[in-house]
Amino acid sequence: MNETLTATEALPTEAEMRAAPATEYMSARQLAFFREKLIQERDALLDSAHRTTLHLQEFESTPDPSDRASLEEDHTLELRVRDRERKMLHKIDEALARIDNGSYGWCEDSGEPIGIPRLLARPTATLSVEAQEIHEARRKMRGG
Incomplete structure (x- = not known):
């Protein structure tokens, strides 16, 4: 399990992962595949959080109370989604740590x-x- 993936070895495809024999379970190639998958997911979540932050910083003043209430509801929903994503980021970091310590x-x-x-x-x-x-x-x- 302490094998490392060399730069010349390509990551397996999802189909190759599914077809791999049990003896290759959590090989260096498979761990590299999951590391890349987790990093991509983390990067997408961080990008989404950044976009939300920018959106919430945009000041949208409206004199109409129902428009203001609707805008506040949208912001609340966005913040709830971001909270779930924050929890997912923590799980991704934990999964990456398990890859590093061999328990993934x-x-x-x-x-x-x-x-x-x-x-x-x-x-x-x-x-x-x-x-x-x-x-x-x-x-x-x-x-x-």
């Missing part, structure tokens, strides 16, 4: 592989599908 791709509950299809769909996943289902069932039983 492994279920934090069972130690089993999370699986390429799940990581492609949710690269910040920390639990296998089975562990996630157990986690959600326990949460429902606790009522939260």
Whole structure:
């Protein structure tokens, strides 16, 4: 697992990731693929946050109370979305740290592989599908 990807090796495609044998699970190429995917997602979120900041700084004065209320509602919605994105940025940073420490791709509950299809769909996943289902069932039983 301490292999490193050389500059001449291309990142695998998503199709290659799905078709890879189990023996290649979390190889240097696969880790490089997920690192790049996470960095792209982080960059997109940071760009979106920057655009929101610029938009919120634009002063749009309107004397009409209903227009003002509508504008305030839009800003509130944008801020809520940005808060979710801020939480996602934290999860991305944690996933990148797991890539660095060698624990990425492994279920934090069972130690089993999370699986390429799940990581492609949710690269910040920390639990296998089975562990996630157990986690959600326990949460429902606790009522939260």
